[in-house]
Amino acid sequence: MPELAIExxxxxxxxxxxxxxVLTIEGTHGLLIHAVTQAAAERGAAPGARLxxxxxxxxxxxxxxxxxxxxxxxxxxxxxxxxxxxxxxxxDGPDGLRLDxxxxxxxxxxxxxxxxxxxxxxxxxxxxxxxxxAQTAAAAxxxxxxxxxxxxxxxxxxxASGARGxxxxxxxxxxxxACGCSLPLPRGERGLFHxxxxxxxxxxxxxxxxxxxxxxxxLKTVGALLEVPRLALARRFRGxxxxxxxxxxxxxxxxxxxxxxxxxSPPRALLRLEEPATHPEAPGQALExxxxxxVRQLEERRLGARALSLAGYRVxxxxxxxxxxxxxxxxxxxxxxxxxxxxxxxxNPEFGFDAFALTAEWTEELGAAQESxxxxxxxxxxxxxxxxxxxxxxxxxxxxxxxPHESHLPERASGWVGAIxxxxxxxxxxxxxxxxxxxxxxxxASSRASSPLGSTPPLRPSPEGEGKVKRPHRLxxxxxxxxxxxxxxxxxPRRFVWRRAVxxxxxxxxxxxxxxxxxxxASSARLRDYYRVEDxxxxxxxxxxxxxxGDGRGGAPGWFIHGLFG
Amino acid sequence: MPAPSRPxxxxxxxxxxxxxxxxxxLLAQIDTAGPVLWVQQRMAILESGRVYPPGLPxxxxxxxxxxxxxxALWAMEEGLKCRTLSAVIGExxxxxxxxxxxxxRRLAVxxxxxxxPCWLVRLGGAANLSGARMRWRITSAPSLADPLDPRAxxxxxxxxxxxxxxxxxxGRWSLAHDAGAFHLVAxxxxxxxxxxxxxxx
Numbered sequence: 001m002p003e004l005a006i007e008x009x010x011x012x013x014x015x016x017x018x019x020x021x022v023l024t025i026e027g028t029h030g031l032l033i034h035a036v037t038q039a040a041a042e043r044g045a046a047p048g049a050r051l052x053x054x055x056x057x058x059x060x061x062x063x064x065x066x067x068x069x070x071x072x073x074x075x076x077x078x079x080x081x082x083x084x085x086x087x088x089x090x091x092d093g094p095d096g097l098r099l100d101x102x103x104x105x106x107x108x109x110x111x112x113x114x115x116x117x118x119x120x121x122x123x124x125x126x127x128x129x130x131x132x133x134a135q136t137a138a139a140a141x142x143x144x145x146x147x148x149x150x151x152x153x154x155x156x157x158x159x160a161s162g163a164r165g166x167x168x169x170x171x172x173x174x175x176x177x178a179c180g181c182s183l184p185l186p187r188g189e190r191g192l193f194h195x196x197x198x199x200x201x202x203x204x205x206x207x208x209x210x211x212x213x214x215x216x217x218x219l220k221t222v223g224a225l226l227e228v229p230r231l232a233l234a235r236r237f238r239g240x241x242x243x244x245x246x247x248x249x250x251x252x253x254x255x256x257x258x259x260x261x262x263x264x265s266p267p268r269a270l271l272r273l274e275e276p277a278t279h280p281e282a283p284g285q286a287l288e289x290x291x292x293x294x295v296r297q298l299e300e301r302r303l304g305a306r307a308l309s310l311a312g313y314r315v316x317x318x319x320x321x322x323x324x325x326x327x328x329x330x331x332x333x334x335x336x337x338x339x340x341x342x343x344x345x346x347x348n349p350e351f352g353f354d355a356f357a358l359t360a361e362w363t364e365e366l367g368a369a370q371e372s373x374x375x376x377x378x379x380x381x382x383x384x385x386x387x388x389x390x391x392x393x394x395x396x397x398x399x400x401x402x403x404p405h406e407s408h409l410p411e412r413a414s415g416w417v418g419a420i421x422x423x424x425x426x427x428x429x430x431x432x433x434x435x436x437x438x439x440x441x442x443x444x445a446s447s448r449a450s451s452p453l454g455s456t457p458p459l460r461p462s463p464e465g466e467g468k469v470k471r472p473h474r475l476x477x478x479x480x481x482x483x484x485x486x487x488x489x490x491x492x493p494r495r496f497v498w499r500r501a502v503x504x505x506x507x508x509x510x511x512x513x514x515x516x517x518x519x520x521x522a523s524s525a526r527l528r529d530y531y532r533v534e535d536x537x538x539x540x541x542x543x544x545x546x547x548x549x550g551d552g553r554g555g556a557p558g559w560f561i562h563g564l565f566g
Numbered sequence: 567m568p569a570p571s572r573p574x575x576x577x578x579x580x581x582x583x584x585x586x587x588x589x590x591x592l593l594a595q596i597d598t599a600g601p602v603l604w605v606q607q608r609m610a611i612l613e614s615g616r617v618y619p620p621g622l623p624x625x626x627x628x629x630x631x632x633x634x635x636x637x638a639l640w641a642m643e644e645g646l647k648c649r650t651l652s653a654v655i656g657e658x659x660x661x662x663x664x665x666x667x668x669x670x671r672r673l674a675v676x677x678x679x680x681x682x683p684c685w686l687v688r689l690g691g692a693a694n695l696s697g698a699r700m701r702w703r704i705t706s707a708p709s710l711a712d713p714l715d716p717r718a719x720x721x722x723x724x725x726x727x728x729x730x731x732x733x734x735x736x737g738r739w740s741l742a743h744d745a746g747a748f749h750l751v752a753x754x755x756x757x758x759x760x761x762x763x764x765x766x767x
Contacts, residue, residue, distance in 0.1 A: 379650040383601055383628075386648040390630055390641055398631045402619035414619050419628055473589040473622060474615035499584070506708065509718035534719035538706035539585045564615050566590025566722060 001078075002145075003128040004095045005035035005071050009064065011126055020058065023066035024051050034066040068094065085118060090258045096144070098137055100258050105133075135192055137256045138249040142196060142203030142222070196250065197223030204246040210237065222250070267303065267360040269293035276315045276352025283312055283322070283344040283356065290358040291333050291340075297360075304329025304366030310340055312347050313355040320347040324392050327384040327420045329364040335385055339392050387419045396420055408514050410475060410562065469512065470532060472542040472563030479560035482543065489549050489557070493531060496543065498561050503535035511545070526553050532565065540565035567726070567741065567748055568734035569595070570699055573683040575674035577698035581725075583613050583659075583690040587706030590722045592655065592685055593623060594743040600652025601626040603645035607638045609659035610689050635662030639669055646676035646684055657687040661694065671697030693729070701730040710742055710751065723751055 001007075005023055015021055020040040024031040031051040044057035051063055075091055082089045085108070088100035101114060108114040115131045122129035132143035196203075199222045201214045219225050225233070230244055237243040248254035269290040273282075287310060298305060309323040322343035330336060347353075390399045396418045405415030483497040492508050510531030518525075526547030534540045542563035547553055570576065580588045596602065602624045604617055608631060619627055628645075632638035635658050642656040654677070658665060670686065674697045677684035686698060693701065705725040712720035723742040730736065742749045 382648050382650040386603070386645060386651075387628065389644055390628075393644075394630065394632065394637060394641065398633075400629050400631075402627055402629070404620075410618070410620070416619075416629070471621035472586070472615075472618055473593070474586050475618035475621075476615045477611065501584070507717055507719045509712075509715065532719055534709055536708075537585075538708040538723065539582075539587060540706070540709070540719055540722065563618060563621070564584070564586030564589075565621075565719075566586050566588070566593065 001075075001095045001097075001122070001127050001129050003035070004074070005066055005068075006037055007127050008071060008074055009035075009067070010037070019062065020045070020060055021062045021064060022051065022054065024063045025066050025068065031063065034068075071095070084121075085114065088258050092141070096141070098140070098258055101133065134195075136250060136252040137258065138205065138246070139192060139196060139252075141205060142199055142250060146199045146203035147195070193251070197221060197226065201225060204243070204250060206243065206246055210243065213237075214243070222247075267294055267297040267301065267305075267363065269297065269358045271356045273354050273356075276354045278349045278352040280345065280349065282349060282353055283310065283320075283347045284341060286310075286312075286353075286356040287337060287340055287344045287358070290356060291337050294358050294360060295331050295333050295336070298331040298363070298366075301363075302365060302367060303360070303363040304331050305336065305360040305362070306364055307360070307362035308336060308340060309359050309361055310344050310347070311357045311359070312349070312353040313357070314349070315351050315354050318350070320349075320353075322347055323361075324388075325362075325396075325420055327387040327391075328381065329366040330381075330384075330388075331366060335388070339388055342392070391418075391420045407517070409517060410471070410514075412517075414475065470565075472540075473566040474564040475542075476562055476564075479544070479562045482559050482561050484543070484545075484559040490529075490545075493533060493543065493545075493559070496533075496559065496561070498541075503533075503537075503539070503541070505533045506536050508533040514544075524553050526551065526557070530562070567739055568700075568728065568731060568737075570683075571733075573677055573681045574699040575670065575677045575684045575686060575697065576700040576702065577670070577686045577688065577693075577696055579688045579691065579693060579701070579703045580614075581703060581705035585704075585706050586614060587722060587724055588687065588702075588704035589617075590743065591702075591704050591724050591726065591741070592687070594748070596653040596655075596683060596685070598623045598652075599625055601628060601650060603628045603630065603641075603648075603651050603654045605630040605632055605638045605641045605645070605654070605656040607632050607635055607657060607659050610657040613659065614689060635659075636664045639664060639673070642673060642684065642686075643676055646673065646680050646682050649680050649682060651682050654682055654684045655687065656685070657689060658691065659689050661691045667695045667697055673697070674699060698730075699732045700728060700734075703727040703729060707740060707751075 006021075009015075009021075009023055015037075018039045019037060020043050021037045022033045022040050022045050023035040025034045026032075027050070029050070033045055033047050033049050033051055033054055035047055036045045040054075040061055043061065045054040045061055051061075054061055072094060075095065075097070079089045079091045079097055082097050082099060086099040086101050086104050090098045092098045101111075105111045105114045108117045111133050115133060118131050119129060130144045132140045132147065134140040134143055201219060201222060201224075202211050203222060204211075204225075206214075214220075214225065219228065225243065225247065233247075234244045245254065249256050271286050271290055273286075277286075290310070294305075294308075305326060306329055307323065307325045309321055312320040312322075314320065322340060324339045324343060326335075326339065387399060399419045400416040401419045403415040403417050405413050407413045407415075480498065484493045485495040486493045492510070493505055495502065495504050497503070508531050510533075511529030512531075513527060513529050515527045516525035528544040528546055529548075530542060530544040532540065533543055541561055542565065543559060543561045545557045545559050547557040549557060578588055578592060580586075604624075604627060606616065606629070611631060616631075617627070617629060630638075630641045632641055638656050638658055642654050645651055645654040673684055673686065693703075703726075705727075707723040707725050709722050710720040712718040721742055721744060723740065725738070726741050727738045728734070728736050739748075740751050742751045
């Protein structure tokens with residue numbers, strides 16, 4: 001796919017096709033051109049050149065940074081997609097794919113048909129592809145990338161290289177090169193040899209230095225190279241620049257197997273029914289038979305399930321799905337069954353299920369742990385199972401655990417997260433877990449030192465000592481506005497009305513000033529002065545005044561109640 | 567102050583839904599080092615706030631927000647099957663129909679079977695028939711004096727009324743909690759009396 005980078009960029013950004021655009025990458029000496037549009041190529045830009053040089057030719061070029069990672073990801077996706085033609089697909093370099101098409105070409109109407117199909121499919125994706133089929137992978141690579149016209153090679157065992165460069169024209173008969181070479185070729189490959197000989201030596205996939213050396217020696221084509229005695233070549237080029245080795249791979253004298261990316265299918269248990277089952281208990285009964293099978297697979301692969309789904313395939317082709325998740329990897333049959341049982345029972349059979357599949361969609365490593373000798377699971381696992389059961393029934397948003405969050409804003413500091421999504425159930429931090437921020441004392445000191453207004457009330461040090469702030473046991477989800485009577489606008493509150501009940505403040509402590517997080521909130525957010533107050537009945541509340549008079553962020557400060565102390 | 571001899575179901579009535587004083591009383595009675603399941607009915611969250619982890623001494627908290635009393639009771643019972651928990655706390659609002667004698671009895675039996683103490687907290691509810699072994703009514707009392715600041719609220723104090731208990735006479739105490747033990751304190755106004763008396767929890 002020679003135009004992959006520019007075509008992908010074009011599809012993503014929707015640029016006009018005639019714009020002179022070049023994609024650039026960082027080079028050692030400034031930006032290098034990675035890919036060019038047709039219009040840019042006409043103006044003298046070429047991949048590999050320096051951007052400044054190209055700009056010198058035509059200053060109108062538009063440079064855009066290239067995205068090699070994105071391109072590589074696309075090639076990976078295409079490799080999976082290319083599995084439609086062959087089971088053995090390998091990503092080849094940044095812009096190529098190699099397919100082993102031995103024995104599959106007839107499915108597409110012969111090799112010509114296969115090539116046509118590949119071309120048509122890539123064209124439908126909007127990608128230019130040069131396709132070649134040859135007896136060896138190296139030959140296919142060479143033909144796809146370096147042949148002026150590509151070739152659907154003949155031959156019974158073939159490798160296709162869906163790679164760069166496919167011209168429009170059909171393969172013309174090449175001028176037969178001198179075939180009187182000193183190398184005996186494997187039989188039946190003369191045709192291929194004819195095609196290969198006129199190719200430049202760059203088709204051998206040698207590194208640039210070797211290619212340059214060969215060029216200087218006058219060996220410009222593969223054919224010329226084949227005429228040189230092997231021994232001489234072997235003596236001249238050694239080590240990394242092994243020309244003989246490259247020639248052997250090209251001609252098939254040395255095997256070059258493809259290594260396809262291993263595909264690991266998730267553990268899956270399948271149950272086919274002879275007759276469609278329409279009774280509502282069917283999914284539950286299927287589950288009973290599927291879980292032992294799935295657990296066996298999980299055990300074999302030393303995995304534990306984190307997410308499971310039971311798919312019921314209906315006779316009319318639709319699929320009913322029930323999914324659950326677990327807090328820690330598990331492969332205990334009873335637990336998994338209990339999680340899925342309710343959801344499985346709710347699957348609607350409609351016209352009847354004729355197959356069930358239970359898939360562990362997300363698995364994690366789980367060693368061969370032994371349950372303790374007595375029937376008592378360990379604490380953490382026990383707790384995780386409780387979380388699973390609660391989450392399955394009540395939903396992931398209803399079951400949560402706190403994760404300490406570094407924030408001075410009380411509502412952000414609680415850091416509730418779904419209990420099921422917390423990877424490790426053990427808490428960070430020791431002791432009480434909630435480390436009271438030491439910063440708080442420092443912040444108080446600094447706010448006292450650099451108070452923007454001269455009229456702020458004096459701040460007393462907290463009686464509990466440095467670094468310890470009192471937080472309420474309960475926090476209202478959203479602070480409620482209260483009416484407050486105070487002695488001075490920025491002094492202690494005296495009395496407040498919350499939910500139509502009057503509370504006389506007997507004792508109060510504060511303020512604890514919490515500034516808005518300017519990097520998150522709008523610039524109009526106001527600071528809060530928190531007070532710990534106790535009313536005449538001994539009920540303790542956490543109230544705050546939002547803003548200061550004359551801070552330029554709104555009118556008179558409002559009062560809110562935010563928490564209840566125990 | 568009487569305490570149950572083994573983990574069981576205790577019922578706790580807040581004197582007023584907006585009185586959060588019972589929270590500290592309850593936390594003083596449970597083992598806060600282990601994991602705690604805290605179930606709150608949504609109505610209780612709206613009325614008197616969600617539990618706030620930075621303010622709690624609980625090391626490991628699992629919080630459940632239940633839509634209604636039925637869900638809350640189910641979650642509590644589910645939690646009582648897990649012996650790892652060091653306590654199960656459930657807050658219910660008002661007098662839901664599902665919270666009858668059978669439901670509380672189920673909780674009591676489950677708690678005793680798994681040796682997990684269970685606290686059923688009733689906000690704005692009436693003390694009708696219940697299977698709880700101990701039933702408390704907790705009212706906040708004016709706090710103790712702060713040693714450093716006379717104007718600040720000090721250590722919390724409560725009026726605790728044990729109005730029904732199995733194997734213990736009912737009673738009424740004015741309490742404060744400090745250093746792992748409850749202290750009897752005098753009624754508000756006279757701080758000198760009862761300062762030295764200690765009753766272990």
